[in-house]
Amino acid sequence: MATSLKTQNTGDASLHHKVKNARIGIAVAQWNSEITFALRDGAKKFLAEHGLAEENIHIHLVPGAYELPLAAQYLLEIGNMDAVIAIGCLIKGETPHFHYISESVSLSLNNVALKYNKPVAFGVLTVDALEQAQERAGGKLGNKGEEAAEAVLQMLNMKETVKDISANRGRIGFAGR
Ligand code: RBF
Numbered sequence: 001m002a003t004s005l006k007t008q009n010t011g012d013a014s015l016h017h018k019v020k021n022a023r024i025g026i027a028v029a030q031w032n033s034e035i036t037f038a039l040r041d042g043a044k045k046f047l048a049e050h051g052l053a054e055e056n057i058h059i060h061l062v063p064g065a066y067e068l069p070l071a072a073q074y075l076l077e078i079g080n081m082d083a084v085i086a087i088g089c090l091i092k093g094e095t096p097h098f099h100y101i102s103e104s105v106s107l108s109l110n111n112v113a114l115k116y117n118k119p120v121a122f123g124v125l126t127v128d129a130l131e132q133a134q135e136r137a138g139g140k141l142g143n144k145g146e147e148a149a150e151a152v153l154q155m156l157n158m159k160e161t162v163k164d165i166s167a168n169r170g171r172i173g174f175a176g177r
Contacts (some may be wrong), residue, residue: 023074039145123148
């Protein structure tokens with residue numbers, strides 16, 4: 001999936017010019033940093049490959065995945081970012097923490113996106129074992145950080161396209177009928 005932007009209607013050539021100037025926040029959990037730093041690098045690489053300038057990418061570390069929703073909120077509200085990529089890695093342990101944290105993080109990230117009306121990508125791995133995370137952080141199953149970056153670009157692109165459609169209303173379509 002991570003390379004599909006290049007071939008779909010949100011591809012390089014058709015990426016809205018405003019999206020290339022977007023300010024993107026990346027919040028990275030430090031728990032399981034071997035994995036989360038690889039996901040962060042995947043996200044950064046994807047954004048650079050799609051024309052986003054390094055000075056518009058703002059990377060911040062947080063302790064663990066549980067802190068990601070508040071970090072996303074800081075980045076959108078205080079940092080005035082256009083979108084956030086939340087990166088973490090939750091590995092199932094012997095306590096129920098995994099379920100509490102993963103449920104809270106996924107719901108809260110979505111709530112932040114809806115509250116601020118801005119894309120927040122879920123770049124959080126929830127796995128049974130470290131090996132499964134490695135496979136998804138640059139291993140045989142790709143890099144989910146890249147895919148999270150792709151998701152925010154697609155959503156930003158969609159937002160700009162919808163704005164254009166809205167701005168053109170009245171010039172074409174049902175106007176005057
Ligand atoms: N944070 C993660 O990002 N990944 C984990 O796998 C993870 N496992 C945790 C397991 C336990 C038992 C606890 C108490 C915390 C864990 N955290 C993990 C940290 C959590 O996201 C948060 O940073 C801390 O609980 C401090 O609020």
